[in-house]
Amino acid sequence: MKSMAQLLHEHPFFNGMNESHLDFIAGCGENHIYNAGEYIARENEPADHFFLIRDGQVAVECFVPNYGALCLQTLHNGDIFGWSWLFPPYLWTFDARAVDEVHAIRLDGKCLREKCETDTEMGYELVKRFSRIVTQRLRATRMQLMDVYSLQRPPLDRGQ
Amino acid sequence: MIPTLFRIDERREEYTGTFTLQIRPESTNRPAPFAPGQFNMLYAFGAGEVPISMSGSPADDDSYAHTIRSHGLATQALARLKPGEVIGVRGPFGCGWPLEAAAGREILIIAGGLGLAPLRPLVYSLLGGCQRAARVRLFYGARRPQELLYRRELERWESEHGKGNLELTVTVDQADSGWRGRVGVITQPLEAAHIDGQCTVAFLCGPEVMMRFCIQTLLGKGVPESAIYLSMERNMKCATGLCGHCQWGPNFVCKDGPVFRYGSVQSWFNLRAL
Secondary structure (H helix, E strand, O other): OOOHHHHHHHOHHHOOOOHHHHHHHHHOEEEEEEOOOOEEEOOOOEOOEEEEEEEOOEEEEEEEOOOEEEEEEEEOOOOEEOOHHHOOOOEOOOEEEEOOOEEEEEEEHHHHHHHHHHOHHHHHHHHHHHHHHHHHHHHHHHHHHHOHHHHOOOOOOOOO | OOOEEEEEEEEEEEEOOEEEEEEEEOOOOOOOOOOOOOEEEEEEOOOEEEEEEOOOOOOOOOOEEEEEEOOOHHHHHHHHOOOOOEEEEEEEEOEOOOHHHHOOOEEEEEEEHHHHHHHHHHHHHHHOOOOOOOEEEEEEEEOOHHHOOOHHHHHHHHHOHHHOOOEEEEEEOOEEOOOOOEEOOOHHHHHHOOOOHHHEEEEEEOOHHHHHHHHHHHHHOOOOHHHEEEEOOOOOOOOOOOOOOOEEOOEEHHHHOEEEEHHHHHHHHOOOOO
16 A cells, blocks of 8 residues: 555656655645545635545535536546635635545645745745646636637538 | 538437438439548528538448538528428538548547537547557537537447547536536646657647647647647638638638648637638
């Protein structure tokens, strides 16, 4: 069985990270299994963790009154999610629900946040890596907002 | 240039406003063979003629299939037709997908919305073993689960995934909690996929803006410009390169396309005025 440090080592997110930082982060991590339908995060609740999905699918949702849960995106094996632990007010901004059984590494963001305040080199490294995820998700969200398929004409057809 | 009469054998509603016509020649002659990626001009009498891609199997030598979105006058007229009624057909026209480029390579088929229709004949050809590709992956993005084309076929392709025929990834931009598949734009699973750029050939069809983002992702993964093929859409009238309506840079989409190699058209593709 692989150790937490090995698991993190193999993930592209942590690729090239300083060994001592990685060991510290590994010390903040634990394996966790979420059942299908279980909420991993709830909007407005304290965001003290972030997650690395090892297996399964997670739906990022927003509850819409008189409608129900609206799925904004799904996340899958290898995805990292949760950056609310890094920025005040440290509250989740959306719900995250396990669509099926999810095996994830749960990392203690609160502990890391405190460490980052004193070890700014590690803090900067983590912020850079999370910023990359944030920009990727922002780009995807912009594309989603464009609703590209609604503008599409039939193949090769000008619709005369 | 004179349309041949074809009778509608079957009309299938894919989803609201989008339907597939299966058509067969009135005469006893077999329809002309076609290559995946080619198109026909379909003539709804009294309404007009529209270019529509082939969406059936090239191995079907009795009939053609066309998937059409009811949008303008001609396509609305086509939408009103019932099995047994007759349309005019000219074609097949244009240059299709370069199947020979698939031999021994890892194939990425990237379809957005109705863009799956012109790619379906390519999928049939590859699954039929027309060229021995090392691996075939289909990424299909749609607006909503209700707007997925060929649902039953997708489910079959999905269930045959384990048999190594085709690896299918479907994602939708919007869905409610009843949908258990992926939600998110098509570039996300593409970004997450392991792609060996030097061994890969990509075939794309969908809205131009979607293809642009997908091409950026592919280039970022090391897929060369010369290994990316895309199907373009412009205002086509004559379908033979004479009228000039579909001129795109130095190309006529009807005659030189609709399938182009990205490496040879990238300067036109990235020019906003065209």
